[in-house]
Amino acid sequence: MQETTLKKGQTDIQDNVRQYYGETLTGSVDLQTNACCTDAGLPNYVKPILSQVHDEVLMRYYGCGLVLPELLDGLTILDLGCGAGRDVYVLSKLVGEQGRVIGVDMTEEQLAVARQHQDHHRQVFGHAESNVLFLHGYIERLHELDLADNSVDIIVSNCVINLAVDKAAVLREAFRVLKPGGELYFSDVYADRRIPKALTLDPVLYGECLSGALYWNDFHNLAKAHGFDDPRLIVDRPITIGNTELAARTGNIKFFSATYRLFKLAGLEPACEDYGQSVVYRGTIPHHPHAFVLDKHHFIETGKQFPVCGNTWRMLHDTRFAKHFDFYGNFDKHFGIFAGCGSTLPYDGNASDQTGGCC
Incomplete structure (x- = not known):
């Protein structure tokens, strides 16, 4: 210790x-x-x-x-x-x-x-x-x-x-x-x-x-x-x-x-890597029937195919959220990095981006 x-x-x-x-x-x-x-x-x-x-x-x-x-x-x-x-x-x-x-x-x-x-x-x-x-x-x-x-x-x-x-x-x-x-x-x-x-x-x-x-x-x-x-x-x-x-x-x-x-997930990558994966939210989380907001860049509407990076896939698949999503794809093929990821000031005071995108 x-x-x-x-x-x-x-x-x-x-x-x-x-x-x-x-x-x-x-x-x-x-x-x-x-x-x-x-x-x-x-x-x-x-x-x-x-x-x-x-x-x-x-x-x-x-x-x-x-x-x-x-x-x-x-x-x-x-x-x-x-x-x-x-x-x-x-x-x-x-x-x-x-x-x-x-x-x-x-x-x-x-x-x-x-x-x-x-x-x-x-x-x-x-x-x-x-x-x-x-x-x-x-x-x-x-x-x-x-x-x-x-x-x-x-x-x-x-x-x-x-x-x-x-x-x-x-x-x-x-x-x-x-x-x-x-x-x-x-x-x-x-x-x-x-x-x-x-x-x-x-x-x-x-x-x-x-x-x-x-x-x-x-x-x-x-x-x-x-x-x-x-x-x-x-x-x-x-x-x-x-x-x-x-x-x-x-x-x-x-x-x-x-x-x-x-x-707390072992093996998350340092950047948003694209493996061609996606998820569909079932709308079953209490008080969130129409969409689930994982974070500022992931507004996941119910029933809609939503492309995700490998880290996001794991944050949903390997946690208590898993039963509320359908998962598509695996880690067999890598397509590069999600565009738009950077290191500038992340705060702008705006509401969650409802279009999806970079992690």
Whole structure:
């Protein structure tokens, strides 16, 4: 097991984050920017569930996106940086009584709120026993919480990994605990360039989920280095800093909220390779009868033959999605690379490309 040892500056940042979310912020109204607080595009089927979540839990929500992947019934889900538990409780309803949701957070004050309302949510969701567990610890050191290898179906995280001082350790631990074919599905804040070190030492900018943000291309390379070979961007939006003073400190850096899915699949290729394969979506995933959106470039309409690269074929064929698709082709013949794949800034704030195309 590779240990995570923090340097003095890193422990200072960690202490500042703990204080910011445990003491400085009493609710989402105390945030000074919109980086870590949005519910844009909330699906209709989630709204009735969210209305049952306790008001105090809702008040302490600091997320930057939606972490609600498809097909959750009966699964074990791990929420990294769960805070007061809003996403944990919504997911606990979606996984059902046969499923389980584990929340991990380093802030005792946040966890106290989450645990205080555990029985409330058991009752309103009609569960005989609570299917959630809250653990106090660090998302860089999941091994200290006795989370076993290959034990979790899906990991979610909502605007938290940017706050971690050792992001490589977070990805390494996430890959370890995920089952083969599982995924890390998370929203976070990214920048269009590397953040100057001086800004990373600013406790307010760091606490507001800005100066801890990774440069997007560094994130892609870091994910690949820790086993997540083909990161898939699902949706993104630009972040506007509504605080004049904080905006002045960040200068020309552009920030984005982005949701990714990273699959734990051995043997994914580093590029989108064409093997002449295609899939047809059956329309059988709950709440998605007309189309399935794998990522920003794969809007797969029901009943329509959809050409895919080898990696996309495997993301559907070797995961929980398999029974909802018909698969055509194999890996016997290679036709080159899908055109249009590049390494420019991937975020433009637009909705999913509904025409298919490059991965």
